[in-house]
Amino acid sequence: MRDNWAALEQFVQSMMDRFKIVGLAVGVSRGSATSYLKGFGLRNVTTKEPVTSHTVFGLASVSKSFTAMGIMQLVDAGLVSRDDAVVKHVPEFALRGVNDVSAVKIHHLLSHSSGLPPLKRRQGLKPFSEHLKYLAEADYELLGRPGEFFSYSNDAFIVLGCIIERVTGQPFTEYISQKIFAPVGLACSAYDDPTSLADVTELYEQHKASSGFRAHHWPDLGNYQVGGGIRANIEDLIAYTKLYTNAGVAKGQRIISEHAMRCMQQPVLQVSRNAFYGYALRITPSYGDFTLVEHGGALPGVSSHFGFVPEEKLGVVVLANTSAVPARAVWLATVNAALGLPLDQQSSAEPFWEPPAGFVERYVATYQSAEGGDLRIFMENGVLQGLIGAEQVELVPSDQRRLVYTANGQQAVLQFYARSNGEVWAVLAGSRMFRKQF
Numbered sequence: 001m002r003d004n005w006a007a008l009e010q011f012v013q014s015m016m017d018r019f020k021i022v023g024l025a026v027g028v029s030r031g032s033a034t035s036y037l038k039g040f041g042l043r044n045v046t047t048k049e050p051v052t053s054h055t056v057f058g059l060a061s062v063s064k065s066f067t068a069m070g071i072m073q074l075v076d077a078g079l080v081s082r083d084d085a086v087v088k089h090v091p092e093f094a095l096r097g098v099n100d101v102s103a104v105k106i107h108h109l110l111s112h113s114s115g116l117p118p119l120k121r122r123q124g125l126k127p128f129s130e131h132l133k134y135l136a137e138a139d140y141e142l143l144g145r146p147g148e149f150f151s152y153s154n155d156a157f158i159v160l161g162c163i164i165e166r167v168t169g170q171p172f173t174e175y176i177s178q179k180i181f182a183p184v185g186l187a188c189s190a191y192d193d194p195t196s197l198a199d200v201t202e203l204y205e206q207h208k209a210s211s212g213f214r215a216h217h218w219p220d221l222g223n224y225q226v227g228g229g230i231r232a233n234i235e236d237l238i239a240y241t242k243l244y245t246n247a248g249v250a251k252g253q254r255i256i257s258e259h260a261m262r263c264m265q266q267p268v269l270q271v272s273r274n275a276f277y278g279y280a281l282r283i284t285p286s287y288g289d290f291t292l293v294e295h296g297g298a299l300p301g302v303s304s305h306f307g308f309v310p311e312e313k314l315g316v317v318v319l320a321n322t323s324a325v326p327a328r329a330v331w332l333a334t335v336n337a338a339l340g341l342p343l344d345q346q347s348s349a350e351p352f353w354e355p356p357a358g359f360v361e362r363y364v365a366t367y368q369s370a371e372g373g374d375l376r377i378f379m380e381n382g383v384l385q386g387l388i389g390a391e392q393v394e395l396v397p398s399d400q401r402r403l404v405y406t407a408n409g410q411q412a413v414l415q416f417y418a419r420s421n422g423e424v425w426a427v428l429a430g431s432r433m434f435r436k437q438f
Contacts, residue, residue: 002340005036011333011343012040019325019408021303022204022213023051025234026330028338029242029315035338037234043201043321045213056188056200056233057319058218060297062304063230065264066240067160068110068280070176072260079167082107082263089163092129094136108146109160110279111268115142116153118371118432123222128162131155131223140370143426143433149417150269150277151433154227154371161226172226184239184250189232191225193218199233201321203301213322216301228299234319237306241315244293244308265293265310271431272413273402274348281307284347290339292347296328305331314338326408350398350413360384360397363416367427367434375414375427375434377403386414388429 008026016024023043028036039051074080085102086093086109094101095116108114117140125131135155143149161172168175173191181189194200195218203216221229232240239250244265248256267276267283275284284292287309294307303320305327316338318331333343363384367375376387377395384395386405393405395414403414415428426435 002338003035004337004340004343007343008334008337009038009040012330015326015330015333016041020206020213020322021320021325022322023055023201024318024320024322024327024330025051025053025055025057026334027053027234027238027241027315027317028334029238029245030338031313032242032246034235034238037238039234043199045202045204051201051321052199053235054188054199054233056194056197056231057304057321058203058297058299058302059230059232059237059304059319060228060299060302062237062295062297062306063225064157064227064280065295065306066176066180066230067157067164067226068264069180069243069256069260070164071106071110071160072264072279073179073256074164074167075263076257076260080106080163082110086159086163089166090132090159092132092136093159094132095142096136096138096140097142104146106160106163107268109156111150111277112152112157112431113147113150113269114153114156115144115146115148116156117141117143117151117435118153118369119155120370121154121224121372123220123224126222128158128165128223131158132162135159141435147269149433150271150431151428152431154224157227158223161223173229180240180255183253183255184243186232186236186239189230189236189240191229191231193220194231200231203323204321205300205323216323219300228297234317237317237319238315241306241308241317245310245313245315271428272348272415273350273398277431287347288341292332292335294328294331296331298324303327307331307335309335309339312339324408326410329408329410346411348411350402350404350411353397353399355397355400359400360395360403362418362422362424363395363403363427365424366437367429368437369432369434371432373434375429 023041025039037053204213207214247258264279297304303325306317308315316334318327386395395403401416417426
């Protein structure tokens with residue numbers, strides 16, 4: 001039986017109770033039809049106002065697919081090529097330690113494979129020229145050659161917004177508004193501060209000391225709005241998701257070519273045992289008989305996830321107003337409900353691997369990312385442990401380069417990288433590469 005919404009709603013409520021989610025919205029579409037829209041919880045804990053299908057949330061990195069679509073529209077128009085060197089359109093683009101910067105292509109920016117590691121966020125930088133200077137002068141070591149490794153780089157992704165401005169002569173946000181928001185009918189989607197809107201959520205972070213919530217102001221992201229700045233409601237995001245399930249057509253108008261849509265969904269680099277990254281989209285090509293195409297987002301007060309199942313023309317969106325909660329787990333349960341699968345079916349299951357004696361000690365170290373956060377791996381009473389953020393978890397080997405742990409009730413994987421001599425030098429945690437320090 002498909003579309004088991006009653007069971008899904010029980011599941012969503014249980015997740016909200018378990019993970020202390022203040023407010024959340026879920027939307028589902030099939031083809032051109034919207035089949036489910038529902039708000040859960042509160043958009044404001046003080047006024048007790050509920051989340052509705054009109055409530056505006058932050059999207060965080062779900063915004064990246066809009067930017068990638070904007071670039072692919074320019075590819076359709078013949079104004080850029082994915083294989084263009086970035087310097088063709090932004091001559092002052094430079095990366096520290098790269099002698100031949102023409103090796104960095106638009107393709108690498110779209111797929112987070114430029115070699116640039118995660119950098120310290122500089123939200124005060126405006127306009128794009130200031131960020132280009134930061135990329136050229138900041139103190140960092142590249143992860144590898146362009147195309148060699150996947151690692152999230154919000155700073156490299158910003159350059160795509162600069163390319164859109166240089167090629168079109170329009171401000172980046174104006175271009176996305178005119179070429180995607182307006183023709184698709186996304187009336188509540190914008191890069192502006194949404195606090196003046198009638199139905200907009202507050203942003204919340206769990207305050208563990210008091211077991212309550214701490215409210216956040218809507219941030220000024222500066223240039224990072226290119227990859228994380230859109231605010232929208234669930235109705236708009238479902239309409240946007242239909243672009244993918246309807247091959248680039250919205251309201252009878254072609255917004256982007258079908259070929260460009262396929263390019264965005266083409267796997268570029270493998271990021272886990274059974275998932276790949278394309279252009280601002282993560283692809284799991286073998287979810288049973290189906291393909292999962294998706295992307296999440298996280299900022300203070302924002303946990304978001306959107307995606308679709310192309311074989312079924314099924315689109316699903318989940319938006320939450322609370323930091324660091326499992327929006328992806330709710331998203332996958334909603335996909336499962338729509339497909340008639342068990343709600344708790346997972347997209348991957350890591351095997352258990354028994355390592356030879358002394359093998360796991362090679363992972364013991366502290367790993368760091370300049371964007372923030374340390375990851376410490378250590379032995380405690382003969383058991384491998386990880387300190388990830390403020391949470392200590394047990395780490396279990398699943399093969400010679402992966403360790404598995406449970407976070408927010410979901411399985412998570414650490415994927416390690418080693419030199420030719422076997423020495424570990426980095427770990428991919430989530431979507432970011434962390435370098436070994438000591």
